[in-house]
Amino acid sequence: MANATVYFDYHEGVKVPIWYVVEFDTEDLYQEYLYIPIKAPFQPLLEFEEKIGISILLSDLTVHEAMPNHIGIYLDNIKNRVEEHGIDLFEIKQFIIQMADIEDVLLMRPNRSFLMEGWEK
Numbered sequence: 001m002a003n004a005t006v007y008f009d010y011h012e013g014v015k016v017p018i019w020y021v022v023e024f025d026t027e028d029l030y031q032e033y034l035y036i037p038i039k040a041p042f043q044p045l046l047e048f049e050e051k052i053g054i055s056i057l058l059s060d061l062t063v064h065e066a067m068p069n070h071i072g073i074y075l076d077n078i079k080n081r082v083e084e085h086g087i088d089l090f091e092i093k094q095f096i097i098q099m100a101d102i103e104d105v106l107l108m109r110p111n112r113s114f115l116m117e118g119w120e121k
Contacts, residue, residue, distance in 0.1 A: 002028055004040040006099065007048050018045060020097040021053070022073075026090060029079075033062065035070040038102070053094040054078060058101040063108075071102055 002024040008015045020040065028034050062072040073095060082089050 001025060002034060002036050004036050006040045006042050007045045008042050009045040015042070017042070017099040019048070020071075020099055020102055021048070022056075022095040022097070023051075023093060024095070029075060029089060031075060033064075034073045034075055035064060035067050036073070038069055038071050038106075051093040052091050053096050054082065054092050056095045056097040056101070058098075058104060061097070061101060061105045063105060071097075071105065073097075 002022050004020055004022045006017045007019045007021060008017050010016065022034075022036055024034065056073055056078070060074050060077045062074055064070065064072055078095075079089055082092065
């Protein structure tokens with residue numbers, strides 16, 4: 001099961017979330033998508049523990065209608081990118097996601113009730 005931590009830094013004296021770091025089990029990599037709850041403890045950026053990781057791009061992220069409080073990672077994109085660079089997928093221990101990318105994906109989530117009402121008029 002994947003565990004996530006939000007790392008923050010200070011900007012003008014205010015805590016600002018910077019990275020959403022996901023540590024996962026090897027068996028998680030056999031799925032097509034990995035869904036993680038969007039709830040994680042905050043840690044100072046100075047406490048970030050460097051491990052072999054890969055950046056998750058905005059294009060790797062998704063949401064699922066049945067899991068409103070989760071963010072999804074399309075693992076096939078990750079597998080292809082890692083393979084292109086000759087890296088062993090199983091050496092990777094964490095995914096690093098920019099918090100701004102998570103916010104963008106969540107903002108793109110369609111409001112189904114609005115869409116349905118709009119089509120009925």
